Amino acid sequence: MQDKSTTLFGMPVISGEALKEIFQSMMEGFVVIDKDGIILVINPIGEKMFGYGPGELIGKPLELLLPERYRGHHVHLRREFNGKPVPRRMGLGRDLMGMRKDGMEFPVEISLSYSKAGGTFIAIAFISDITLRKKAEDALRQSEEQLIVYATELEKKVKTRTEDLNTSIHNLEKEVAERKKAEEEVLKALAKERELNDMKSKFVSIASHEFRTPLSTILSSISLIEQYRQVGQLDKIDKHIARARASANHMTTILNDFLSVGRLEEGKVEIIREQVVVHELLHDIADEIKLMLKPGQKIDMELRSEIKSIYTDTRMLRNILFNLLSNASKYSEEGKSIRLSCSSTPAYLQVNIEDQGIGIPDEDQRHLFDRFFRASNALNIQGTGLGLNIVKRYLDLLNGTISFTSEYGKGSTFTFQLPIQLS
DSSP: OOOOEEEETTEEEEEHHHHHHHHHHOSSEEEEEETTOBEEEEOHHHHHHHTOOTTTTTTSBGGGGSOHHHHHHHHHHHHHHHHSOOOEEETTTSOEEEEOTTSOEEEEEEEEEEEEETTEEEEEEEEEEOHHHHHHHHHHHHHHHHHHHHHHHHHHHHHHHHHHHHHHHHHHHHHHHHHHHHHHHHHHHHHHHHHHHHHHHHHHHHHHHHHHHHHHHHHHHHHHHHHHHHHTOHHHHHHHHHHHHHHHHHHHHHHHHHHHHHHHHHTOOOOOOEEEEHHHHHHHHHHHHHTTOOTTOEEEEEEOOSOOEEEEOHHHHHHHHHHHHHHHHHTSOTTOEEEEEEEEOSSEEEEEEEOOSOOOOGGGGGGTTSTTOOOTTOTTSOOOSOHHHHHHHHHHHTTOEEEEEEETTTEEEEEEEEESBOO
16 A cells, blocks of 8 residues: 655655665754744654753753753854755854753754755754764874873973983993093003103113213222322322312212202202393303313304393203303313303393304104203213203293204204293
């Protein structure tokens, strides 16, 4: 038997069984309302969604399905839609809430459309319960928020650990630098110790060699003096007394050199600044050296300095002059002259000491101021190899400089400069 047709607003639309089947199979709530918001049709899914029984909502206002706080505003929105109906999705950018019969609220999503059946305006709404989706979204949002919090905390921890690591690295680098510095200091100390031990060894070697000859000369002279005294040969006694005195002076010079090096190495040399009258000091040194000159040697002095005095250390300047003049005598033959000249500028005093001695081989000149160095053509001449090293170090302390020119076999000229005013 064929099913009777169902009419909507007096118009046949679809058979009752077909409509029922459609309504039953829909997964969304389906609501039809008139222009006044009265529910004309609602499918079973919609009734169940809002907690109402079959047919219970027919003829009721749509606002019954809304939380009370939204009802007044919704009436206004519904009238606007009736005036300018446009199919759309409701709630874009905001949450829509429905309310069940028991007052429980739940989130919904609504698609709104309209129609004019037989000239009558109706609004059609498709309603979905999105509670599960909202829970999922809320859970996802909470997870994202927790993830952000975790990431923030992790970032803070990473930053803190990075800072701690950087601090540890800085401290480690500092410790390594300190250890390296300590190791360098230890190595310097060891090198210094080896150098001092080497100097002591060379001192013993040189002292034993250099002292042997003058000591033998002194002992021999004393023995001969006793013999000559018995026979009354006074001239020969004077000769050997002079030999013994010269040998003793030589030993004193050697000892002074070693003592000077020792004080310089230990940093115990104190600079005593005082006013020094230049020509007086030069004459005193020249007179002192005359007693050590070889037969026929003499010192020619030329003082061209306009500076009368300088402010420096007298003891060091005396030692410098004595070393250079005694070397000029030692490395020159008998009968050769030594030229001592002095000049000045407003800032410096310059002293030249020129000899006519054996000169310095070219290959030896770069080592001349090294400690214990002896030129290859001077090995048979008494000396410790310390004199020029001491001269150079004294001049460094006095802010002075020294240089030389030399020609092998013809002589050497040593030139040093000192500031007029030692700061």
